[in-house]
Amino acid sequence: MSTHTQISAEEQRLLAQLNRERMPTHIAIIMDGNGRWAQERGLSVHQGHQAGREAVKRTITACLQLGIPYLTVYAFSTENWRRPASEVNFLMKLLEQALEEELDELKRSGVRVRVIGRLHERLPETLVRKVQRVIEETKHNRKLTFTVALNYGGRAEIIDAARKVALEAAAGRLDPFSITEENFHEFLYTNGTPDPDLVIRTGGEMRLSNFLLWQLAYAEFISIPTYWPDFDKNELLRALLEYQRRERRFGGRSAKGP
Numbered sequence: 642m643s644t645h646t647q648i649s650a651e652e653q654r655l656l657a658q659l660n661r662e663r664m665p666t667h668i669a670i671i672m673d674g675n676g677r678w679a680q681e682r683g684l685s686v687h688q689g690h691q692a693g694r695e696a697v698k699r700t701i702t703a704c705l706q707l708g709i710p711y712l713t714v715y716a717f718s719t720e721n722w723r724r725p726a727s728e729v730n731f732l733m734k735l736l737e738q739a740l741e742e743e744l745d746e747l748k749r750s751g752v753r754v755r756v757i758g759r760l761h762e763r764l765p766e767t768l769v770r771k772v773q774r775v776i777e778e779t780k781h782n783r784k785l786t787f788t789v790a791l792n793y794g795g796r797a798e799i800i801d802a803a804r805k806v807a808l809e810a811a812a813g814r815l816d817p818f819s820i821t822e823e824n825f826h827e828f829l830y831t832n833g834t835p836d837p838d839l840v841i842r843t844g845g846e847m848r849l850s851n852f853l854l855w856q857l858a859y860a861e862f863i864s865i866p867t868y869w870p871d872f873d874k875n876e877l878l879r880a881l882l883e884y885q886r887r888e889r890r891f892g893g894r895s896a897k898g899p
């Protein structure tokens with residue numbers, strides 16, 4: 642049996658277990674482990690990020706196939722500026738290149754691209770222009786909303802929202818007591834996107850690293866040891882099966898009792 646048929650047999654086995662009635666609407670991913678993946682292979686960190694790019698493509702394709710309407714990936718955090726300049730510059734170039742090269746395919750396959758984060762702070766001008774072009778050219782697509790968290794920090798997002806609220810209130814356009822948990826999201830970068838149901842972290846760490854702090858309040862968290870460049874459809878299917886085994890209680894009682 643060839644490797645290919647082995648892989649698709651596994652995929653079929655996983656797909657057969659999937660409950661189509663209990664699919665998440667929104668999956669968020671902390672794409673971690675590019676550095677360790679490269680190190681274990683004697684490759685450069687750059688090659689790790691390059692391989693990570695392929696995993697992003699695979700994941701978009703898998704979400705399209707599975708009919709998952711929202712996918713958000715953590716590409717660069719407000720803390721990642723602490724990395725060596727050569728790595729930061731490489732990541733910026735890689736992002737720009739990926740947006741350039743994938744734009745046609747994204748348009749063709751019905752993907753709407755959104756970007757969350759401080760887009761107008763520190764990022765190279767050429768990257769910002771490319772991002773704006775991709776957002777504009779894919780804005781009518783609805784099959785999959787693919788959100789890239791770029792120069793993103795959960796705390797920065799909440800601070801930016803607090804500033805907007807304060808400015809509106811100071812201008813007399815907003816009553817501070819009209820702000821509720823339900824409408825606060827209108828001030829967040831993710832306005833218009835439902836909160837993630839499932840967050841997957843590759844690379845084995847058990848932390849959020851400042852990702853979507855407000856939005857992940859009740860998401861199911863799954864950490865897997867697989868490094869991001871090795872992530873594929875079967876890994877996604879395994880995470881979905883784990884998600885479906887979980888019982889989401891939102892603070893209430895289980896239907897089966899305590």
Ligand code: IPE
Nearest residue numbers: 672673674675676677678716
């Ligand atoms: C995640 O992989 C990619 C980014 C943060 C951009 P890392 O580069 O953090 O990989 P590890 O954690 O060092 O293995």
Ligand code: IPE
Nearest residue numbers: 671672673715716717718850
């Ligand atoms: C989280 O990974 C950020 C991204 C995936 C973009 P990090 O590698 O930066 O997180 P820490 O440093 O392990 O918390």
Ligand code: MG
Nearest residue numbers: 673674675844
């Ligand atoms: Mg890391």
